[in-house]
Amino acid sequence: MLKEITDENIEALSKNIAVVLFTSPWCSGCKKVESFLKELSASHPEIVFGELDISSNTATPARLGVLSLPTIVAFKDGSEYERIAGEPSRHEIEHLIRDLT
Numbered sequence: 001m002l003k004e005i006t007d008e009n010i011e012a013l014s015k016n017i018a019v020v021l022f023t024s025p026w027c028s029g030c031k032k033v034e035s036f037l038k039e040l041s042a043s044h045p046e047i048v049f050g051e052l053d054i055s056s057n058t059a060t061p062a063r064l065g066v067l068s069l070p071t072i073v074a075f076k077d078g079s080e081y082e083r084i085a086g087e088p089s090r091h092e093i094e095h096l097i098r099d100l101t
Contacts, residue, residue: 001038001041002021002034002037002038002041002049002050002051003048003049003050003051004050004051005020005050005051005052005057005060006052006056006057007057007058007059007060010052010060013048013050013075015075015078016047016048016075017046017047017048017074017075017076017100017101018047018048018049018050018074018075018076019037019047019048019049019050019072019073019074019075019093019096019097019100020049020050020051020052020072020073020074020075021033021034021037021049021050021051021052021070021071021072022051022052022054022061022066022069022070022071022072022073023051023052023053023054023069023070024053024054024055024069025053025055027069027070029069029070029086029087030069030070032087033070033072033087033088033093034051036090036093037049037051037072037093040093040094040097044097044101046101047097047100047101054066054069064080066085067085068085068086070086070087070088071083071084071085071086072084072088072093072096074096074099074100076100081099081100082096082099082100084096
């Protein structure tokens, strides 16, 4: 299950190793990426997996310069570590997770 990320709680989350999906209810590609992340979260309890709905949380995407959906932003040691914009394959997400840990 993905943690609900908001403008209010993203700062605390980014102090951990985290993978955040920037999404919106109308984004069909986001649903596919969300299912990959849900599956991967079960085997990686050391990483916080979450999703941020850009429709109701506008400050964080603006601050981070998220311009397209889906976008995955990985955080490590309190900073953005890597970003994937567009619809990545499961393999690309797995590679990102390997790099994080």
